[in-house]
Amino acid sequence: MSASYTPSMMSRARSLMRREPSKYFNATVSIGTQLQEGLHVSKKINHNRRDFLTTMLTTIAATQLGIIGCTTQHATSATAKLPIEGELPSLVGAIAWLNSQPFTVDELRGKVVLINFWTYTCINWLRQLPYVRAWAEKYQDQGLVVIGIHTPEFEFEKNIDNVRRASTELKIDYPIAIDNDYAVWRAFGNRYWPALYFIDTQGRIRHHQFGEGEYEQSEKVIQQLLSEAGTVRVGQEIIEVDARGFEAAADWNSLKSPENYLGYERTDNFASSGAVLNKRHLYTAPAQLNLNQWALSGDWTIGKQAIVLNKSGGRIAYRFHARDLHLVMGPAERGTSVRFRVLVDGQPAVTARGLDVDVRGEGTATEQRLYQLIRQPKPISDRQFEIEFLDAGVEAFAFTFG
Numbered sequence: 295m296s297a298s299y300t301p302s303m304m305s306r307a308r309s310l311m312r313r314e315p316s317k318y319f320n321a322t323v324s325i326g327t328q329l330q331e332g333l334h335v336s337k338k339i340n341h342n343r344r345d346f347l348t349t350m351l352t353t354i355a356a357t358q359l360g361i362i363g364c365t366t367q368h369a370t371s372a373t374a375k376l377p378i379e380g381e382l383p384s385l386v387g388a389i390a391w392l393n394s395q396p397f398t399v400d401e402l403r404g405k406v407v408l409i410n411f412w413t414y415t416c417i418n419w420l421r422q423l424p425y426v427r428a429w430a431e432k433y434q435d436q437g438l439v440v441i442g443i444h445t446p447e448f449e450f451e452k453n454i455d456n457v458r459r460a461s462t463e464l465k466i467d468y469p470i471a472i473d474n475d476y477a478v479w480r481a482f483g484n485r486y487w488p489a490l491y492f493i494d495t496q497g498r499i500r501h502h503q504f505g506e507g508e509y510e511q512s513e514k515v516i517q518q519l520l521s522e523a524g525t526v527r528v529g530q531e532i533i534e535v536d537a538r539g540f541e542a543a544a545d546w547n548s549l550k551s552p553e554n555y556l557g558y559e560r561t562d563n564f565a566s567s568g569a570v571l572n573k574r575h576l577y578t579a580p581a582q583l584n585l586n587q588w589a590l591s592g593d594w595t596i597g598k599q600a601i602v603l604n605k606s607g608g609r610i611a612y613r614f615h616a617r618d619l620h621l622v623m624g625p626a627e628r629g630t631s632v633r634f635r636v637l638v639d640g641q642p643a644v645t646a647r648g649l650d651v652d653v654r655g656e657g658t659a660t661e662q663r664l665y666q667l668i669r670q671p672k673p674i675s676d677r678q679f680e681i682e683f684l685d686a687g688v689e690a691f692a693f694t695f696g
Contacts, residue, residue, distance in 0.1 A: 311418045311486045311505030376500040376518065382407065382493045387477020388443070390454055392461060394469035397441065399497060405439045406519045407493040411484050413447045414460040415622045415664045417553075417694040418506050419488035421544065423464060424537045425509045426490075429516060430468045432533060436526045437495075438516060442466065445473040447487065448599065448691055450624070450662040460663065492516065495523045506543075509535075539649055540620075540666055544696035548674035550615035551586050551695040557599040565589040571596055574604050583613035585676055588693070592683075600691045602626055603683050612679045616695035618648065618669050619679055624662030626689040632659045633684040636667050638677050646670035646677075659688060 382399050391397075410426050412419040430440040442461075446452045452474045461470055473479055482491065485504075492501040492515050501515045510532050520528045537543060555561050558571050565587040566577045572595065579589035592608025594601050601610075612619070625632050635656050636643040642655030648666035651657045659665065668679060 310507060311488060379499040382497045382499060383481035385471055385478055387475060387481060388471035389474050390472040392458055392470040393467055397469065402439060403497055404495050406437055406495060406523060408438060408440045409443060409491040411443045411445055411487060411489040413445060413451055413487050414457060415451060416487045417620055417664060417696060420540045422488045422506050424535045424541045428533045428535055429513060433516060436520050436528060437523055440468040442468060442470040443473050443478050444470055445476055445479045492519060494519050545617040548617055549695060553692060553694045555692045556601045556690050558596050559598045563587045569596060579611045583611060585613050585615060588612040600689045603686055603688045606684055606686045609680055609682045610690065612693060613676060614679055614695060615676050617674055618666060618696035620664050620666050620694045621690060622664050622692045623688055623690040624659050626687050630687060632688040634659060635682045637680040643668060
């Protein structure tokens with residue numbers, strides 16, 4: 295079956311989730327327009343941003359489970375027979391658990407289980423979270439067990455204290471398995487944040503959802519599995535979620551900027567010339583950026599996974615088109631803080647400020663997490679974002695938009 299897709303559909307499909315960052319890249323390009331010392335960068339492109347269309351709108355094979363499913367944008371009938379996609383794999387690879395004792399597969403028999411793969415800086419998961427949290431609360435007395443599998447993307451997300459703090463702030467009280475070694479991830483054959491797996495009382499995977507969206511369909515699957523269990527009468531009402539802040543759904547109609555990483559391994563559209571990798575270097579930004587280009591000014595070190603500011607006064611500039619702009623960042627040294635100032639088109643971000651920016655267009659990075667720096671009112675247009683750091687020591691990882 296063939297189909298045609300509009301640019302907005304393609305943009306949305308590419309923005310619904312993150313693909314695993316470290317195992318599926320095969321393109322080689324150079325960063326920026328010049329590399330000093332004759333160094334050529336083998337930069338591993340995140341095909342996540344390019345494969346979303348086929349991922350979301352055609353068949354996916356999750357190889358280790360033998361899952362073959364079509365993660366289209368069209369919901370199936372709530373009364374459709376759910377296939378058996380595989381068996382619930384072992385969870386013993388988790389190195390720790392939060393909010394509960396460790397679960398085994400045998401202990402989960404007789405329960406309907408929802409497995410949610412997440413990592414706490416992922417904006418796609420943050421926008422899915424209010425639904426998962428609501429399902430956990432609504433159906434817990436009817437036999438649903440929700441388990442979050444925290445599989446980190448960045449090194450700092452392996453810190454259990456960071457995960458515990460994030461889960462507390464986000465009001466997550468269901469069990470969380472800490473999957474720092476990707477053992478549970480591999481057992482499922484998973485490749486995406488966020489990912490949902492729906493397991494029946496016999497321990498069989500009956501449905502999956504990769505990426506944001508399809509919330510009504512997902513809840514209908516939960517209701518169907520609970521009804522199959524036959525223990526209680528399950529209502530057919532669908533929850534309504536009033537998501538705000540980070541959790542608010544993206545403005546898909548105006549979103550024209552894809553996620554972009556800042557470390558040289560996976561970045562795109564770096565516009566400052568003379569990039570030097572893994573060494574301090576003084577950068578200047580060009581006078582004009584094209585849409586989705588970014589640049590540095592000041593004394594920075596460009597590393598494999600992140601960029602680090604060596605001297606106060608450094609800036610990052612980004613030309614973007616979206617309602618929201620987020621930056622995963624934080625002080626490189628634990629226990630310190632970094633002050634910053636946010637500008638939009640050269641002016642302090644006041645009316646367009648995000649959750650982490652005050653009325654003067656300023657803020658402070660106190661921990662490594664996702665910061666919302668811009669939430670602009672309509673009309674949405676191409677804007678020039680700049681963040682100036684008033685202190686040294688910030689480490690910046692990725693931009694995401696919404």
